[in-house]
Amino acid sequence: MVILRPFILRLAKTDTTHILSKCLKNRTTNYCTTRTISFSMNKNKKNAEKNNIVVKQEEEIVRIQEKSVDWNRWKHSWKYFNMIMKNKFASAHDHALAARSTKEDQIIYYFRNSGELENWYIMTDEDVGARSWAELVQGPNEMTAAFRGYLNNTPPKDYVISNDPLEPTPNFYGFAYVETKPFEGVLGREQFMNFQGFNAFKIRLRGDGRKYHFETLCDFGFGDRMMYTAPIYTNGGPLWQEVTIPFAKLIASIDSGAVAKQREMALDRMSNFRFLIRDKIEGPFHLEIDYIAFTRDVTYEVCESGIDYYDPWEPINSNSGM
Amino acid sequence: KRTFYKLVDIWISEAGLARRGHREFIQAAMHAMPKFNVESDIRAYVRLLDCFPDGKHTGIHRSHWFYSAFQDKIADHSIAENLVSQISQHGAIPNDKLFNKALEIFGKFSPAMLAVRQCLFWYPRIIAFQKHPISVSDFKELSPTEIAFHGLRQMSPGLDAKFRNFEVLQSECDEILNTDQLDSVVSIQTPEQQSMLAKHDPDSPVFIQGPNTVYVKNKQLQYYVMRSDPKELIPAKKVELEDGLGYTETRIKEIAQVEKDTEKVEGPVYAIACTDYTSHAALRTWVRGLLEDNKNLSLCTVMFQ
Numbered sequence: 001m002v003i004l005r006p007f008i009l010r011l012a013k014t015d016t017t018h019i020l021s022k023c024l025k026n027r028t029t030n031y032c033t034t035r036t037i038s039f040s041m042n043k044n045k046k047n048a049e050k051n052n053i054v055v056k057q058e059e060e061i062v063r064i065q066e067k068s069v070d071w072n073r074w075k076h077s078w079k080y081f082n083m084i085m086k087n088k089f090a091s092a093h094d095h096a097l098a099a100r101s102t103k104e105d106q107i108i109y110y111f112r113n114s115g116e117l118e119n120w121y122i123m124t125d126e127d128v129g130a131r132s133w134a135e136l137v138q139g140p141n142e143m144t145a146a147f148r149g150y151l152n153n154t155p156p157k158d159y160v161i162s163n164d165p166l167e168p169t170p171n172f173y174g175f176a177y178v179e180t181k182p183f184e185g186v187l188g189r190e191q192f193m194n195f196q197g198f199n200a201f202k203i204r205l206r207g208d209g210r211k212y213h214f215e216t217l218c219d220f221g222f223g224d225r226m227m228y229t230a231p232i233y234t235n236g237g238p239l240w241q242e243v244t245i246p247f248a249k250l251i252a253s254i255d256s257g258a259v260a261k262q263r264e265m266a267l268d269r270m271s272n273f274r275f276l277i278r279d280k281i282e283g284p285f286h287l288e289i290d291y292i293a294f295t296r297d298v299t300y301e302v303c304e305s306g307i308d309y310y311d312p313w314e315p316i317n318s319n320s321g322m
Numbered sequence: 323k324r325t326f327y328k329l330v331d332i333w334i335s336e337a338g339l340a341r342r343g344h345r346e347f348i349q350a351a352m353h354a355m356p357k358f359n360v361e362s363d364i365r366a367y368v369r370l371l372d373c374f375p376d377g378k379h380t381g382i383h384r385s386h387w388f389y390s391a392f393q394d395k396i397a398d399h400s401i402a403e404n405l406v407s408q409i410s411q412h413g414a415i416p417n418d419k420l421f422n423k424a425l426e427i428f429g430k431f432s433p434a435m436l437a438v439r440q441c442l443f444w445y446p447r448i449i450a451f452q453k454h455p456i457s458v459s460d461f462k463e464l465s466p467t468e469i470a471f472h473g474l475r476q477m478s479p480g481l482d483a484k485f486r487n488f489e490v491l492q493s494e495c496d497e498i499l500n501t502d503q504l505d506s507v508v509s510i511q512t513p514e515q516q517s518m519l520a521k522h523d524p525d526s527p528v529f530i531q532g533p534n535t536v537y538v539k540n541k542q543l544q545y546y547v548m549r550s551d552p553k554e555l556i557p558a559k560k561v562e563l564e565d566g567l568g569y570t571e572t573r574i575k576e577i578a579q580v581e582k583d584t585e586k587v588e589g590p591v592y593a594i595a596c597t598d599y600t601s602h603a604a605l606r607t608w609v610r611g612l613l614e615d616n617k618n619l620s621l622c623t624v625m626f627q
Contacts, residue, residue: 102573102574103573103574103575103576104573104574104575105574105575105576105577105578106576107576107577107580110580112583141584141587141588142587143583143584143587144584168404170407202577204581208535208536208537209473209476209477209536209537209538210537230451231448231451232451233451233452233453235476235477235478235479236473236476236477236535236536236537237476237477237478237536237545237547237594238477238531238534238547238549238588238591238594239477239478239591240584249451251447258440258444260436260440281537281540283537283542290584291577291580293576293577295577309443309447311443313439313443316387316430316431317436317439317440
């Protein structure tokens with residue numbers, strides 16, 4: 001005898017009754033009882049239809065409508081007064097925050113016109129005496145900005161190599177960078193950008209395959225400034241590349257070298273962006289930038305502090321050292 | 323490389339337990355490492371730490387957080403700092419052995435240990451920004467085909483990509499190359515690019531754009547791109563999803579408005595290949611090799627730019 005599994009019953013309802021009756025004659029299982037109950041219920045309905053019996057319908061529950069707020073009466077209340085006053089006299093900072101929360105993305109720079117290249121300026125080795133050059137030009141598409149040039153590792157004449165073996169001078173490597181011009185407000189006062197409400201950068205690039213650094217400058221007040229860097233390893237080639245850099249992964253640095261004591265960024269006071277190249281490779285470089293934007297990613301909200309670099313040796317690192 | 327370790331062994335056997343002149347020897351060895359081709363091996367740096375004098379009463383060990391500032395023999399610690407900076411410069415991978423050996427010699431509260439701790443802390447976090455990391459010592463031992471593989475994987479990322487290596491016969495191509503250069507054609511094609519090629523109209527031509535360069539770590543590669551002119555994009559249908567909560571948010575999306583502007587100006591890419599040949603005969607082998615998977619290519623005209 002074959003014992004049928006329950007899922008077969010659902011496929012063919014009409015045939016299983018005969019199979020059940022054949023196979024399960026000698027057994028008394030639950031399957032038979034359920035079928036009998038269903039048959040009995042169906043019978044009642046058919047009988048009801050024959051005798052024209054009407055089944056009662058459920059009564060709809062009527063809910064009392066809540067009274068609406070009488071705004072005419074609340075006009076003179078303290079809450080309403082406060083709301084009006086905040087909206088009228090709120091700073092641009094608060095308005096911008098509210099507007100920013102409605103946006104998923106915000107594009108800061110995109111280079112569709114040649115006039116937008118005036119916001120950036122270039123700095124290279126030449127101020128120190130070396131021989132690398134760079135330029136920022138509208139790209140071949142006429143839609144993007146191209147940062148290109150040639151890096152040279154020959155040190156300048158002023159760079160004296162010391163004979164003291166205990167303090168050897170490090171090797172000289174060329175550098176070049178493109179930086180935004182600072183924002184000036186009333187009476188030449190410096191204005192800052194606000195990153196609050198967002199979690200990450202999103203940049204669309206096309207590079208050489210070389211390593212570029214993306215940096216932002218943070219001002220903590222009273223002349224205390226720090227650059228926050230992140231390396232970008234570009235894929236070369238004809239395809240465009242999108243890079244997402246969360247704020248928590250930016251490394252606090254001085255002269256593009258990491259600092260032992262990392263601290264949070266002040267998202268209210270960010271002033272500059274910079275693309276820096278300081279490979280030790282001598283040769284031409286080429287970087288095309290399409291847009292730079294803010295985004296908000298929920299996956300990057302794991303760390304409560306603003307930085308992802310927890311160092312358990314930090315108290316010892318601060319006490320030791322000369 | 324073995325001569326370097328022999329040098330260190332000979333010096334340690336000649337100098338006694340006091341290890342006189344260890345500072346000069348260590349600095350000379352650090353300066354001479356590139357000549358022995360040992361700069362990217364961490365084992366050489368760990369062996370050099372054996373040259374410091376052992377013992378309790380050498381005066382190098384720092385055990386107290388306050389008194390370490392008033393103790394002498396700073397030169398030993400500064401030499402170790404320079405050694406650790408050289409590790410990070412040349413791309414050697416730091417070890418637990420480095421940490422433990424430096425702890426025994428220098429103590430917890432020394433500036434040398436600070437440098438070792440920073441090296442061990444930042445190395446994995448900076449490597450995490452790379453997609454396909456490879457160490458400096460491994461990269462030196464790669465053949466040209468393997469370097470081309472790394473370059474192509476870098477250029478067109480994707481797990482489903484297909485790599486092919488086509489031989490170039492001497493009967494077809496007369497060009498002669500050096501032994502360091504790549505003799506064959508290495509090509510890559512993703513399934514998305516395959517489907518785009520299948521939809522391509524045979525009336526419009528397919529271009530192979532000339533030699534361009536890509537950097538892979540330190541080296542330059544030469545590559546060719548198969549591509550066509552841009553065509554009119556069909557706008558995608560908007561799919562409206564139901565919100566289960568019955569609550570709709572209208573948020574402004576600025577990137578989506580700007581993302582596809584370059585596709586109107588630049589055409590789609592169908593395949594990429596790496597060679598060191600510059601003649602067209604070598605590129606014909608590439609086109610013939612792609613005919614297996616892409617039958618629409620046989621109907622198209624291919625032009626060299």
